[in-house]
Amino acid sequence: MTTATTPIPVTDLAVKASGVGKIFPTKAGEVTALTDVELEVAAGEFVSLIGPSGCGKSTLLRLIADLDQATSGELTIFGKPARRARIDQDYGIAFQQSGLLPWRTVGDNIALPLELHRVGKAARAARVAELTELVGLTEFADRYPDQLSGGMQQRVAIARSLAARPKLLLMDEPFGALDEMTREYLQGELTRIAAETGAAVVFVTHSIPEAVFLSDRVVVMSPRPGRITDVIVTELGDVRDESLRETPAYFEKVTAVREALHGTKVERANER
């Protein structure tokens, strides 16, 4: 999936960031949240951003989503500026909080992005049926969010992020507030959904096993100032099931990411 040797044409890149930096002005002076970020995410690729708090991983995601603007460097999504990509609905997004509107049913929440873009009622209903099926919540389409468990709410949020059939999914610690078992279950579901939709995913997390299990590449970041310090290719193949969690290859990559995070420098041949 990832090829470091052959250059990828720029339009096939879901995300291309070069020299991206972000400075927040505060009362105590300027804070450099991100500096000199070089990142390419290929179409269909699953990339995790991992690092301690303050490393700018969420900031980077918000820049890609055009929820904040970069102060320096160049950032393109499918070859377009981030703002254009946002308006064209080229990406779907999910946050740590599900962010469901409590006065709308599950179905209406999933259909929200479509409704905002004036998709017809029949087409919306059809898409909601597909998506509730995809995330296994068909019977819950008429319920309200407060009648659902945290894990189910998060599945609704994922379904909503897929509503407009985006080719890029941005996820900011979507499983961060869930218990371990729900979390592992949803990780498996997410790899299946990502494979079925063929969408590229940029996934922010601070869980090492989660990053390794899900990703084609794990981008390791470090704070003060926020920057990318390492990129680890997992090479775990396309099939990600529960048995993968117990293979030596998986453990090896978990160790590699952990060492990269803790700064014990290990020479790796496959760094980009």
Place this chain on the structure above:
Amino acid sequence: MTSTLPGWVRFAAPIGVGLLIVVAWTLYVEFGDAPRMLPSPAAIGNEFVLRWDIIWDDMLITGTNALIGLTVGSVLAVIFAGLAAAARPIDGMLAPLVAMLAVVPIVAITPILNTMFGASSQFGRQAVATIAAFIPVFVNVLRGLRQTRPVHRDLLRASAATGSQTFRFLTLPTALPYLMTGLRIASSLAVIAALVAEYFGGPSDGIGTSIATYAKSGRAALAWAYVVGGILIGLAFFLVTSLLERLVARRSPV
């Protein structure tokens, strides 16, 4: 402690207290040294039933004034709160005006308004009710319009929602429970204002006018019966707005 009370006590207790008061009141009027203006509950009830048709007519007058005041005041409050929430400068302009309006004693301007619009017009009374209803709705709606959560704002922005879509899909539904709270508070105030305004002139109808008239002419039981009528109007307004509030609050932001 309240959690261990059985359900029926919650209804029986206030009824019991009410009965106790009625009994004590009756005994006081019958055997005690009660003032002449305090008739027994039975006499008041009797007068209320007997004069129900004229009491009802006056209830309609006062109730209509309160309803018009509540409606107009609320609509104006929502519009101005919307403007204030949309633009900081407008908020800055309105805030001191609203603060001023809030501290103006309603009774102070009522005689002026009543004289201004003449003895045959209900307009002065309705204007007083409007001012009374405006304040709580404005304050609550303005607050509600600022309660949208960051995650929801991010979501709408990420979905490329336009400004008016964000208002319709997020800001307005978020503010709705606040509007309902404002309405509930305003409904009682509008009734009180409409009733009290009648003491200061205007046409010779309405609950307040009748209470004043019959109290002055010494018909204590009838005056009290009109007070009951006033209570009924207030209750009706309060119950309807409370019900609305509860309906809306069922899906309020978690």
